Amino acid sequence: MNQILAREQLSEQVYRIRVAAPLIAEARRPGQFVIVQLDTNFGERIPLTIADANPNEGSITLIFQAVGHTTQRLAALEVGDSIENLLGPLGQPTHIERVGHVVAVGGGIGAAPLYPIVEAMKAAGNRLTVIVGARTADLVILEDEMRAVADELIICTDDGSRGEKALVTEPLKRLCEADPPPDLAVAIGPPVMMKFCAETTRPFGVHTVVSLNTIMVDGTGMCGGCRVTVGSDTKFVCVDGPEFDGHLVDFDNMLKRLGAYRKQEQQAQEQRPRTKEQCRIPEVRS
Amino acid sequence: MSYVARETLARQADEILTTLENRELSKKERMALPQQEMPAQDPVARRETMSEVTFGYTEAQARVEAMRCLQCKNAPCIEGCPVRIDIPGFIKAIEDRRYDHSIEIIRRTSLLPSICGRVCPQENQCQERCTVGKALKDPFQSVSIGRLERYVADRAREEAEGGSPEVNAETGKRVAVIGSGPASITVAADLRREGHAVTILEAFHRPGGVMIYGIPEFRLPKSIVDEEIETLKRMGVEVKTNFLVGRTRTLQDLLDKDGYDAIFIGTGAGLPKFLGIDGENLVGVFSANEYLTRSNMMKAYDRERADTPIFQPKVVAVFGGGNVAMDAARTAVRLGAESVNVIYRRTRTEMPARAEEVDHAEEEGVIFHFLTSPKRILGDDDDRVVGIECLSYELGEPDDSGRRRPIAIPGSEHVIPVDTVLVSIGNDSNPLITQTTPQLEANKWGNIVADENGKTSMDRVYAGGDIVLGAATVILAMGEGRKAAAAINRMLRGEPEST
Numbered sequence: 163m164n165q166i167l168a169r170e171q172l173s174e175q176v177y178r179i180r181v182a183a184p185l186i187a188e189a190r191r192p193g194q195f196v197i198v199q200l201d202t203n204f205g206e207r208i209p210l211t212i213a214d215a216n217p218n219e220g221s222i223t224l225i226f227q228a229v230g231h232t233t234q235r236l237a238a239l240e241v242g243d244s245i246e247n248l249l250g251p252l253g254q255p256t257h258i259e260r261v262g263h264v265v266a267v268g269g270g271i272g273a274a275p276l277y278p279i280v281e282a283m284k285a286a287g288n289r290l291t292v293i294v295g296a297r298t299a300d301l302v303i304l305e306d307e308m309r310a311v312a313d314e315l316i317i318c319t320d321d322g323s324r325g326e327k328a329l330v331t332e333p334l335k336r337l338c339e340a341d342p343p344p345d346l347a348v349a350i351g352p353p354v355m356m357k358f359c360a361e362t363t364r365p366f367g368v369h370t371v372v373s374l375n376t377i378m379v380d381g382t383g384m385c386g387g388c389r390v391t392v393g394s395d396t397k398f399v400c401v402d403g404p405e406f407d408g409h410l411v412d413f414d415n416m417l418k419r420l421g422a423y424r425k426q427e428q429q430a431q432e433q434r435p436r437t438k439e440q441c442r443i444p445e446v447r448s
Numbered sequence: 449m450s451y452v453a454r455e456t457l458a459r460q461a462d463e464i465l466t467t468l469e470n471r472e473l474s475k476k477e478r479m480a481l482p483q484q485e486m487p488a489q490d491p492v493a494r495r496e497t498m499s500e501v502t503f504g505y506t507e508a509q510a511r512v513e514a515m516r517c518l519q520c521k522n523a524p525c526i527e528g529c530p531v532r533i534d535i536p537g538f539i540k541a542i543e544d545r546r547y548d549h550s551i552e553i554i555r556r557t558s559l560l561p562s563i564c565g566r567v568c569p570q571e572n573q574c575q576e577r578c579t580v581g582k583a584l585k586d587p588f589q590s591v592s593i594g595r596l597e598r599y600v601a602d603r604a605r606e607e608a609e610g611g612s613p614e615v616n617a618e619t620g621k622r623v624a625v626i627g628s629g630p631a632s633i634t635v636a637a638d639l640r641r642e643g644h645a646v647t648i649l650e651a652f653h654r655p656g657g658v659m660i661y662g663i664p665e666f667r668l669p670k671s672i673v674d675e676e677i678e679t680l681k682r683m684g685v686e687v688k689t690n691f692l693v694g695r696t697r698t699l700q701d702l703l704d705k706d707g708y709d710a711i712f713i714g715t716g717a718g719l720p721k722f723l724g725i726d727g728e729n730l731v732g733v734f735s736a737n738e739y740l741t742r743s744n745m746m747k748a749y750d751r752e753r754a755d756t757p758i759f760q761p762k763v764v765a766v767f768g769g770g771n772v773a774m775d776a777a778r779t780a781v782r783l784g785a786e787s788v789n790v791i792y793r794r795t796r797t798e799m800p801a802r803a804e805e806v807d808h809a810e811e812e813g814v815i816f817h818f819l820t821s822p823k824r825i826l827g828d829d830d831d832r833v834v835g836i837e838c839l840s841y842e843l844g845e846p847d848d849s850g851r852r853r854p855i856a857i858p859g860s861e862h863v864i865p866v867d868t869v870l871v872s873i874g875n876d877s878n879p880l881i882t883q884t885t886p887q888l889e890a891n892k893w894g895n896i897v898a899d900e901n902g903k904t905s906m907d908r909v910y911a912g913g914d915i916v917l918g919a920a921t922v923i924l925a926m927g928e929g930r931k932a933a934a935a936i937n938r939m940l941r942g943e944p945e946s947t
C-alpha cells in the first residue's frame with residue numbers, strides 16, 4: 163500500500179515523490195492535504211499538501227522539504243518503498259471561481275501547494291499573475307510548471323540570484339497599486355510571509371486567502387491541536403481550513419503556537435539529537 | 449480509603465475462605481463478609497508508570513466477593529445493567545468455581561467483558577441497585593460486580609489463546625462498519641457470525657476508538673483492546689485503517705460505487721468542546737483529546753522512542769469532572785507534573801467520573817477545587833499560559849437533571865498560577881459524515897437520528913454508540929451495536945426495514 167512510484171530531488175532539501183493512493187487521487191481537490199505517518203508504533207503524524215494527483219494512475223504527488231525527523235525519513239525512502247500510513251484527502255478544497263484577476267504568491271516550498279490552485283483558477287477562466295519567491299536561485303521550484311499556466315510569472319529571490327532581488331511583498335504591492343487592483347490574492351508560504359502578504363493587501367482591500375500549516379495530530383477535527391484564531395472565532399485548520407481569510411487570521415498567536423514544543427525540544431536535543439517535525443517553525447510550508 | 453498492599457489482601461481472602469469452604473452460608477453470614485478491595489499498585493510508585501493501576505482479584509478474593517451475593521430472586525442488579533447480564537447467575541458460577549460457565553453466561557449478552565469490567569460506571573448501574581449495598585446503607589458496599597466480571601473475563605482470556613467464535617457460511621452480503629470503537633466492534637462481530645462479509649473503515653492508523661486513543665494504558669491496557677480486534681480479524685473481518693468516510697469516500701459512494709449492502713456508522717463523539725473563554729488559544733492550553741491522544745495513541749509518554757512530542761507540564765489545571773478529566777489529570781501526574789489541579793463547578797458527589805477513578809486520582813495526589821469555575825486563562829507576552837482566573841460557586845436549587853445548580857459568588861475572582869490547561873468539558877459529535885451526506889438526518893447537536901433499532905433516515909444505513917447518544921459509555925455503545933446488528937441481520941435476510 164502507498165508505494166512510492168517516483169522520487170526526485172528538486173533542490174538541496176526539497177523532494178518530490180509520486181505515491182500510489184488510488185482513493186485519495188480520485189477524491190482529492192486542489193487545496194487539500196494528507197497526513198503521513200512512517201511508523202505505526204512510534205511515528206508522528208504530519209500534514210503534507212497534495213501537490214498534484216493522477217486519478218488514472220491512482221497516484222498523488224507530494225512535495226516536501228526535509229527539515230524534521232519525519233520529512234528526512236520520507237526523503238530517504240526509495241522507489242518501491244511504502245508509506246505505512248497515509249490518510250486523506252483532508253481539509254476543505256479551495257473555493258475555485260471566476261473572479262477576474264488572481265495574484266498567486268508562493269514562498270519557498272509554498273509554490274508546491276499553490277500549483278494545483280493556480281491550475282484550477284486558470285481553468286476556471288481567471289487571469290493569473292504568479293509570484294514565486296525563494297531565498298536563493300537554487301530553491302526556486304516549479305518554475306516551468308508555473309510558467310506554463312500563468313499569464314505572468316514574477317520570480318524574486320532574497321539575494322537577487324534569480325529574478326528580482328526582492329521579497330514577494332514588493333511585486334505584490336505593485337500589483338495592488340495598479341488600477342484596477344487584483345480581484346483576489348492567494349498566498350502560501352512560511353507563516354511570516356503570509357502574514358506580511360496579508361498586511362500588504364489589506365490597505366487595498368484585496369481579499370487574500372492564506373493556507374495554514376499548523377501542528378496537527380489526527381487531521382480529522384478530533385483534537386483541536388490545529389486551532390487558530392480567525393476574527394473572533396476559533397477554527398480547526400484540519401477541517402475548517404486549511405484556507406482562511408488572511409486579513410482575519412491572528413498570525414502572531416499562530417506563530418507562537420507553532421513554537422509550543424520548541425523550548426523543551428531544544429533541551430532534549432542534547433540527549434537525543436534530532437528534530438521532531440512538530441517542534442520547528444516551518445521555514446517554508448510543505 | 450487507605451492503601452492496602454496486594455499481598456495482604458490476598459492473604460486475608462485466603463484466611464476467610466478456609467473458614468467457609470464446603471458449607472452452606474446464611475444470608476447473614478454472607479452480608480457479614482468484608483467487601484474485597486481491588487489490589488492496586490502502590491499510589492506513590494504508580495505516579496511514575498503507565499502500567500495498569502489495578503491488578504485484579506486473586507481467585508480467593510473473587511470467591512469471597514462472590515459469596516457476598518445473596519442470589520436475590522428479583523435480581524435488581526440486572527435491571528441496572530444496560531445489557532442485562534444475568535449477574536446472580538455468573539456470580540454463583542464463580543462461587544462454585546465453574547469459571548467457564550460463568551464467562552459463558554456473561555458472553556450471552558456482553559461482547560467485551562474484560563473492558564466493561566474495567567471501565568463501566570458500575571456504581572450508577574448494577575451496583576447502585578444491589579440489595580447488599582441497600583441493606584448496608586452504602587452503595588459502595590454493594591457486591592463488586594464489575595471486579596468479578598473482570599476476574600472471569602481475564603481468566604478466560606488467559607486460558608483461551610487465539611480462539612475465535614464460529615462463523616456461519618458466507619451469505620455473499622457485504623457490510624461496511626465505520627469507526628472501530630466498542631459499537632463498531634460489536635456490530636462487526638455479530639454480523640460476521642451470521643456469515644456476512646464485514647469491512648471496518650477506521651480513520652486512525654490504529655483501530656479501537658476511544659479505548660485506544662482516549663482511555664489511558666494505566667486504566668485499560670491496550671493489549672486487551674488489540675486482542676478484541678485480532679479476534680475480529682481471525683473471524684475474517686477486514687480492517688481498513690487510514691480511511692476517513694466523508695473524505696476518502698463519501699457514505700453515498702460506499703453504497704453506490706462500492707456496493708455495500710448495508711452500513712453501520714459508529715464514529716463516536718470526537719469533537720472537543722472548549723469553554724469559549726479568553727485565553728483558550730494560548731500556548732499550553734490543550735483539549736484532553738489532544739493531550740490523551742499524544743500520550744496514548746502516539747505513545748508520547750515514551751520519550752525515548754516516540755516521535756510525537758507532548759507538552760511538559762509543571763502546574764496543571766484540568767477543567768471538568770468526568771472520566772476524561774480524571775484521565776487527563778492522572779496522565780499529567782505520570783508525565784511529571786509537580787501539581788495537578790482539577791477545577792470543577794459542582795461538588796464531588798456530582799462528578800460524573802467513575803468513583804474509583806476519583807479515588808485513584810486523589811491517592812495519586814491530584815488536587816480538587818470544587819465549586820470553582822474558570823473565567824479566563826492568563827498569558828504572558830509570549831502567549832504562554834501563566835495562570836487561570838476562577839470564580840467560586842455555591843450550590844443552589846436542583847436543575848432539570850436533579851443536580852443542584854451551581855451559582856457564581858459575585859466578587860469571588862481569584863487567580864491560580866498554572867502553566868498548562870487541559871480542557872475536558874466534553875465532546876460533541878464529529879460532523880464530517882453528516883455534512884457530506886445531506887440525506888442523513890441529525891439533531892441540533894449533530895448526533896445522527898436513529899430509531900430503537902439503530903436505523904437512520906437512510907435505507908440500509910444504521911448508526912449507534914456516541915454518534916447517536918452523545919458522549920456516553922462503552923457499555924451503551926456495545927448495547928446499541930448489538931441491537932443495530934440484529935436489525936441489519938434481519939434486513940439482510942430480506943425482512944422489511946423499520947420506519
Ligand SMILES: Cc1cc2nc3c(=O)[nH]c(=O)nc-3n(C[C@H](O)[C@H](O)[C@H](O)COP(=O)(O)OP(=O)(O)OC[C@H]3O[C@@H](n4cnc5c(N)ncnc54)[C@H](O)[C@@H]3O)c2cc1C
Pocket residue numbers: 567568569626627628629630631632649650651652655656657658659662663691692693694714715716717718740771772775802878880881912913914915919920921922923925
Ligand atoms: C478519555 C475518555 C475516557 C472515557 N472513560 C470511560 C469509562 O471509564 N467508562 C465508559 O464506559 N466510557 C468511557 N468513555 C466513553 C467511551 O469511551 C465512549 O462512550 C465509547 O468509546 C463510544 O464508543 P463508540 O463505538 O460510539 O465510538 P468511539 O470509541 O468514539 O470510536 C469511534 C471511532 O470512529 C472513528 N471515526 C470517526 N469518524 C470517522 C470517519 N468519518 N470515518 C472513519 N472512522 C471514523 C474514530 O477515529 C474512532 O476510532 C471515555 C471517553 C473518553 C474520551
Ligand code: SF4
Pocket residue numbers: 516517518519520523524525526535536577578579580591593
Ligand atoms: S442485587 Fe446484589 S446481592 Fe442481589 S443478586 Fe444482584 S449482585 Fe447479588
Ligand code: FES
Pocket residue numbers: 377378379380381382383384385386387388389398399400401
Ligand atoms: S489536527 Fe486534530 S483537530 Fe485538527
